[in-house]
Amino acid sequence: MKVLVAVKRVVDYNVKVRVQADHKAVELANVKMSINPFCEIAVEEAVRLKEKGIATEIVAVSIGSKGCQETLRTALGLGADRAVQIETEDGVDSLAVAKLLAEVAKTESPDLIILGKQAIDSDNNQTGQMLAALLDMPQATFASEVVVENGEAQVTREIDGGLQTLAVSLPAVVTTDLRLNEPRFIKLPNIMKAKKKPLDVKTPEELGVSTASNVNVISVTPPAERQGGIKVGSVAELVEKLKNEAKVIA
Amino acid sequence: MSILIIAEHDNANLKPATLNTLAAATQIGGDVDLLVVGANCQTVAEQASKAEGVSRVLLADNSVYEYQLAENVSKLVVELSEGYSHILAPATTTGKNMLPRVAALLDVAQLSDVIKVESADTFVRPIYAGNAIATVQSNDTVKVITIRATGFDPVSAEGGSAELVTLSQVIASDKSRFVGEELAESDRPELTAANIIVSGGRGMGSGDNFKILDGVADKLGAAVGASRAAVDAGFVPNDLQVGQTGKTVAPDLYVAVGISGAIQHLAGMKDSKVIVAINKDEEAPIFQIADYGLVADLFEAVPELESAL
Numbered sequence: 001m002k003v004l005v006a007v008k009r010v011v012d013y014n015v016k017v018r019v020q021a022d023h024k025a026v027e028l029a030n031v032k033m034s035i036n037p038f039c040e041i042a043v044e045e046a047v048r049l050k051e052k053g054i055a056t057e058i059v060a061v062s063i064g065s066k067g068c069q070e071t072l073r074t075a076l077g078l079g080a081d082r083a084v085q086i087e088t089e090d091g092v093d094s095l096a097v098a099k100l101l102a103e104v105a106k107t108e109s110p111d112l113i114i115l116g117k118q119a120i121d122s123d124n125n126q127t128g129q130m131l132a133a134l135l136d137m138p139q140a141t142f143a144s145e146v147v148v149e150n151g152e153a154q155v156t157r158e159i160d161g162g163l164q165t166l167a168v169s170l171p172a173v174v175t176t177d178l179r180l181n182e183p184r185f186i187k188l189p190n191i192m193k194a195k196k197k198p199l200d201v202k203t204p205e206e207l208g209v210s211t212a213s214n215v216n217v218i219s220v221t222p223p224a225e226r227q228g229g230i231k232v233g234s235v236a237e238l239v240e241k242l243k244n245e246a247k248v249i250a
Numbered sequence: 251m252s253i254l255i256i257a258e259h260d261n262a263n264l265k266p267a268t269l270n271t272l273a274a275a276t277q278i279g280g281d282v283d284l285l286v287v288g289a290n291c292q293t294v295a296e297q298a299s300k301a302e303g304v305s306r307v308l309l310a311d312n313s314v315y316e317y318q319l320a321e322n323v324s325k326l327v328v329e330l331s332e333g334y335s336h337i338l339a340p341a342t343t344t345g346k347n348m349l350p351r352v353a354a355l356l357d358v359a360q361l362s363d364v365i366k367v368e369s370a371d372t373f374v375r376p377i378y379a380g381n382a383i384a385t386v387q388s389n390d391t392v393k394v395i396t397i398r399a400t401g402f403d404p405v406s407a408e409g410g411s412a413e414l415v416t417l418s419q420v421i422a423s424d425k426s427r428f429v430g431e432e433l434a435e436s437d438r439p440e441l442t443a444a445n446i447i448v449s450g451g452r453g454m455g456s457g458d459n460f461k462i463l464d465g466v467a468d469k470l471g472a473a474v475g476a477s478r479a480a481v482d483a484g485f486v487p488n489d490l491q492v493g494q495t496g497k498t499v500a501p502d503l504y505v506a507v508g509i510s511g512a513i514q515h516l517a518g519m520k521d522s523k524v525i526v527a528i529n530k531d532e533e534a535p536i537f538q539i540a541d542y543g544l545v546a547d548l549f550e551a552v553p554e555l556e557s558a559l
Contacts, residue, residue: 013494016513017378026382037495094350095359120494123377124362129320129350138321138425141347144488154429158489159343161440162433166319169425178495179488215359218372218385226520229541231532235554238526238544246524246541248446248503249470249559 001148001170003046003055004110005080006101007039007062009071010121019222026121026220028090033067035074038116041176044183045146046114047079054148055112057081061104063097064090069199076194077186083199088211094122096204096211098130103207105135110171112153117142117175128175138168144179251280251370254308256327256339256348257298261288261316264297266443267340269404271397272303275338276405277367281305284412285330287323289316295414302405304412314422318344322423324351329419331356334392335370341396349396358390365401379494379517399443400500400521441492444473446503449492449519452479453508453529453548460486462549463507465556475499477506477515493518508548511536528552 011017011026012034018027035043049055060075062068063086072083086100105113118125132139140146140155144163147154148170157164158177168174186194204211232238242249253275258265268284275282282303286295287310295309310326327348331337337352339345341363353360366374372387373395434440441447448467450460460474467474475497476490492499494517504522509515511527511534519525520539527540530547537543544551 011378013514014512017381019382026378093359095354095357098354121378123379124360125346126350126353126360126362129347130354130360132320133324133351133354138423139347139351140426141320142343157343159431160442162431164317164431165429167427167429172425177488178491213359214389215361216387216389218387220377220382220384223376223380223383223520226525226539228538229525229543231537231543231545235544235546235551235558238542239555239558241542242503242524242526246503248524 001055001111002057002059002108003049004105004108004113005042005046005058005060005075006113006115006127007043007060007071007075008036008116008119009033009062009064009068010036010119013037013120019220023219023221025217035071036116036119038118038176040078040183041178041180042114042116043075043078043080044181045176048181049148050079059084059108059110061086061101063088063092063100072199073194074186076197077190078183082197085199085201086207087201087203092211093213093215094124094126095130096209096213097127098134099209100204100207101127101131102134103209105131112148112170113173115173115175117177128173132173137171137173139173140166140168141175142177143174144177146174146180251278251335252333253278253280253282253336253338254330254334255282255284256345257284257286257294258340258342258344259286259288259291259294261291262293264294264301266404267342267399268298269301269407270399270402271338271340272301272405273402274364274367274397275336276303278336278370280335283308285310285327287315287318287326289313297407299412299414300408300410302410304410306413306415308415308417310417310419312420314420317428318348319423319426319428320348320351321426322421323348324355325421326419327352328355331392336393336395338395338397341398345396349394353394356392356394358392358394359388360394360396361386361388362396363398364395365398379498380521381517438467439471439473441473441475441490441497441499444499444501446470446472447475447492447499447501448472448505448507449475449477449509450480450485450507451477451509452483454480454485457485462552466505466552466559469556469559477509477512479512506536506540507552509536510534511539
């Protein structure tokens with residue numbers, strides 16, 4: 001069984017992002033970049049399927065400028081077998097990403113496509129669902145458990161208020177939630193091995209996909225600054241303030 | 251302009267997030283149709299017809315829609331989409347699951363988690379877990395949007411008298427089937443819907459110690475949350491996680507107990523109306539954003555708080 005995994009390069013989740021002075025975008029110069037945490041979980045899940053003998057090959061795909069090759073090397077270090085970069089400017093919108101991935105999927109014919117449920121930069125939570133729609137595949141989003149057997153995937157999903165289990169026939173698209181797994185640390189020998197694994201570069205033109213977007217970003221501003229408040233001296237004072245000043249408890 | 255909203259419900263009751271979404275639609279302007287897709291959900295349609303600002307309720311009531319699977323519901327919405335300028339759904343797990351499929355089938359972008367309507371084509375949405383706020387304009391012919399409930403005060407659930415239209419389309423889902431569900435049977439509200447949240451961090455020390463938060467949460471009718479540090483330490487399951495990689499919340503009152511205030515946690519809760527921090531380290535960054543800070547040993551302060559409430 002072949003597994004396709006999509007990975008995105010984003011600002012590391014421990015970095016406090018700052019908005020550019022011109023309010024056009026978030027400052028990305030000299031900022032630590034990492035693999036999107038949900039994408040890392042997606043790669044880990046694919047690797048576990050391979051370790052169980054279910055998956056036979058894992059292909060990692062990333063879309064963006066040259067920097068995302070680093071992210072693909074991370075995926076290869078985790079255990080993906082080969083990688084495909086689609087060279088674009090950064091910040092291509094979800095629909096274009098889904099269309100590019102759909103073209104890759106048509107060539108690769110994977111049985112399972114695993115993506116993170118969302119990227120922690122744009123927070124869209126769209127690409128997996130859009131990809132499934134374009135390929136007319138079933139989807140199981142926000143997965144916390146994936147069991148592959150008998151030509152289907154039984155996926156437990158994190159929904160508001162609890163868990164839901166769906167069975168989707170393969171090929172299918174799965175997007176990962178946090179509880180699915182804890183990605184491994186990449187050992188040094190695997191970093192070395194990852195450098196030697198194949199990485200192809202393709203362009204949107206080769207795939208026949210336009211990356212133009214109908215959505216314009218007018219501005220990106222910092223959120224309203226939250227002012228620190230006061231220190232209270234005791235629990236009694238705290239309760240008094242919450243009742244009479246903030247009026248949030250009765 | 252004409253707006254289609256996909257109602258959030260569980261086949262028995264219309265969920266409040268629908269009313270917040272209706273409020274967003276009112277700000278966009280135009281006729282609003284509310285689509286109820288489910289099975290044996292006639293009562294939901296009746297509730298929907300009473301909600302303020304609804305012109306028509308479209309009811310697709312069939313066993314194939316019982317679990318609102320994305321595969322067939324998205325196709326139904328696309329069939330109905332003709333003539334609408336906007337298609338909206340609440341940014342719940344149901345809306346987030348299904349609506350991008352609709353957008354892709356219509357070959358348009360989706361705007362996720364909108365918190366403010368600037369005009370019929372311009373919307374405000376948080377990015378980087380709320381650490382930046384983007385204003386975006388869509389030139390798509392149909393604007394497909396999920397609405398974050400906390401951004402809009404709900405319209406009234408009563409007073410409307412929308413026309414009820416029963417739909418006949420039956421679209422089966424043959425590639426996906428429902429196996430089961432396990433809904434949390436807690437008397438406490440869901441994290442993302444709670445008015446008050448009491449959260450614990452690494453300072454709680456252990457999973458057992460988290461139980462001391464339950465007493466306070468029960469008295470306040472609050473949900474219990476946790477920081478990523480507490481989840482990573484194995485104290486509590488991941489579904490309690492508030493933060494950039496967990497849930498984003500904005501309750502009226504957020505009580506952070508033994509939470510230092512890592513950036514990724516703040517990203518998930520800093521839009522709370524009132525923040526209380528209880529921490530024994532007075533240098534903890536959480537105090538920089540807390541409205542009320544109490545420097546104290548949580549194992550003394552929390553039981554004292556419980557009895558004071």
